[in-house]
Amino acid sequence: MDAALTDGARGPATCAAVLVAAPASGQGKTTVASALARLHARQGRRVRAFKCGPDFLDPQWLAMASGAPVHSLDLWITDEADARARLHAAACEADLIVVEGVMGLFDGEPSAADLAQRLGLPVLAVIDAGAMAGTFGALAHGLQSYRPGLPWAGVLANRVAGERHGEMLRGSLRDPAHWLGGLPRSADFGLPERHLGLVASAELDDGLARLDAAADALAATPLGQGGLAALPQVDFAAPPAAAPVPALLAGRTIAIARDAAFCFLYAANLDLLVQLGARLAFFSPLAGDALPECDALWLPGGYPELHAERLAARTDLRAALHGHVAQGRAVWAECGGMMSLFDELVDKEGRSHRLWGLLPGRTVMQPRLAGLGSQWLAIDGGLLRGHTFHYSRCETVLAPLARSARPGAKPKADAGEALYAQGPVRASYFHAWFPSDPAVTARLFDGRPLLRTSAS
Structure with missing residues (x-):
């Protein structure tokens, strides 16, 4: 385990934190998670981002947005103890933790919902609302209530056609307080894809400009305007001290x-x-x-x-x-x-x-x-x-x-x-x-x- 996970404060740490999830792949999780990280990082806050599940490409965008290395969290591959230790270490030094989910919220074993529930990460649901109106509320309600006890932060609409469309989406929610805003359709912050997923951030000359454009759009939403106060605070318990790693490759x-x-x-x-x-x-x-x-x-x-x-x-x-x-x-x-x-x-x-x-x-x-x-x-x-x-x-x-x-x-x-x-x-x-x-x-x-x- 990393030295950073075994040193430092041993008590609980509290930090603003969300897990950005969606009903399916392709809804805009990476765009929203990166925009949220970029918005707060450029305001001088310390942001630490994580990716749920195995992934090499989304973390590159999250690292560009947050300005810090991005680690994976997976209840099986990295195991729960490792995930808890990494989140606690991040909470000890950060103002905000952003975790990007994988696939749909309940897809896979273990799923992003499993991670959220096990580790107490409130879910910020991103829904591509480009081709819906009232059904947006039904989908948001289903994501929140499908599993009892799932921590919940709210819902954000993606690819909103305009002000009137946004009002219809907000009005469809059973609890309007869960409305965190909507991002418009825009080519300015689209992230291109190829056969293995997103194009690597380093391959695009305008990668940071795309993230800034997404952050600018997010800044106009209730989520962006509320600052850290708009995000839930999470207590991360200190993990047990980890055994030291033997220097088996010393001198190599x-x-x-x-x-x-x-x-x-x-x-x-x-x-x-x-x-x-x-x-x-x-x-x-x-x-x-x-x-x-x-x-x-x-x-x-x-x-x-x-x-x-x-x-x-x-x-x-x-x-x-x-x-x-x-x-x-x-x-x-x-x-x-x-x-x-x-x-x-x-x-x-x-x-x-x-x-x-x-x-x-x-x-x-x-x-x-x-x-x-x-x-x-x-x-x-x-x-x-x-x-x-x-x-x-x-x-x-x-x-x-x-x-x-x-x-x-x-x-x-x-x-x-x-x-x-x-x-x-x-x-x-x-x-x-x-x-x-x-x-x-x-x-x-x-x-x-x-x-x-x-x-x-």
């Missing part, structure tokens, strides 16, 4: 690819590596950076398929990677990082790109999701939790060392994501949450052979 340098092709990084994973004693050296394959001097390499997920031609042209990096592996130095490659290590990547247009050739075979982009959901991976006597989310398939002669499984399921030979191991290279579509097992995380980077567990 881990090179980490980080750019538009390799951008799926949990901030908590980076923190855990530092706690394990590692020194982190970031580099950008797309920018032409050389592989840093290192003992191990991490290639995280991202979008190698969108940059395959440029990655294929890095023959110098290809040679450096082969030299790194020839010296027995570890490589951990997740999802997009794994895709870059095979001989070939076939993009969605059917074009073949010769990539870095550390693993035999190829990956092929698909028009539909090929993997989605929470997973766990039993390896080397431990268990890593995480998730999978990809649009490509892998074709290789390699036999998996192990396979991941869904929560509660026992791994089978034909289930879950394969973990491939060849020499010091370990690769999988599985995205690991490192704090779930620091000891197994260290084993991914120490270069020694992994042991297959009896369960997998």
Whole structure:
């Protein structure tokens, strides 16, 4: 667990806090959560934002809006104790905590509603009201009352056509006090999407301008005009002191690819590596950076398929990677990082790109999701939790060392994501949450052979 979660005040902490949720995906949760964070951050308040469930893209927008790193909260992947500790640590230093939900409020196991109820986070419901009037009130009432005891902050309408439309929406509510306002339709603060979700914030030159436009619109609503007083105050209990993380990677340098092709990084994973004693050296394959001097390499997920031609042209990096592996130095490659290590990547247009050739075979982009959901991976006597989310398939002669499984399921030979191991290279579509097992995380980077567990 992060050092910040084990130090500092041990008593309860009180902070304004909401969980921004919706009846479904695509309603505007990220826009509203980011606008709320940006509005208060630019007024000089300390804002800490979180994302419910596994996600790499929404947190980038929340981080841009709040000016601080964004961590994930998930009752299974990160577990409840970790979530409570992170919220308490944030409440000790922040004026406002904004948690963005995932999918619809009651979708998934565990759902955003589970997180809100378990941790006492009042729900701020965002509803796309662009094609409704009176039904807005019915939907808001259903979200609030479907589960008894759900903490509630109010409802905000998105894509409101005008003043008259807003009056109709407000009038449809059983309790007008729950009306927090409405955001208009506007291209000024729309967040573009692609096959894995929102476009990364760093890819748009006007990303901050979009957030400012959304914050300006929110400032005109009752939610924005009320300041912190318009938001509920939540008491966050102090967690038990966490056991210290052993420095299993002390003295080792881990090179980490980080750019538009390799951008799926949990901030908590980076923190855990530092706690394990590692020194982190970031580099950008797309920018032409050389592989840093290192003992191990991490290639995280991202979008190698969108940059395959440029990655294929890095023959110098290809040679450096082969030299790194020839010296027995570890490589951990997740999802997009794994895709870059095979001989070939076939993009969605059917074009073949010769990539870095550390693993035999190829990956092929698909028009539909090929993997989605929470997973766990039993390896080397431990268990890593995480998730999978990809649009490509892998074709290789390699036999998996192990396979991941869904929560509660026992791994089978034909289930879950394969973990491939060849020499010091370990690769999988599985995205690991490192704090779930620091000891197994260290084993991914120490270069020694992994042991297959009896369960997998």
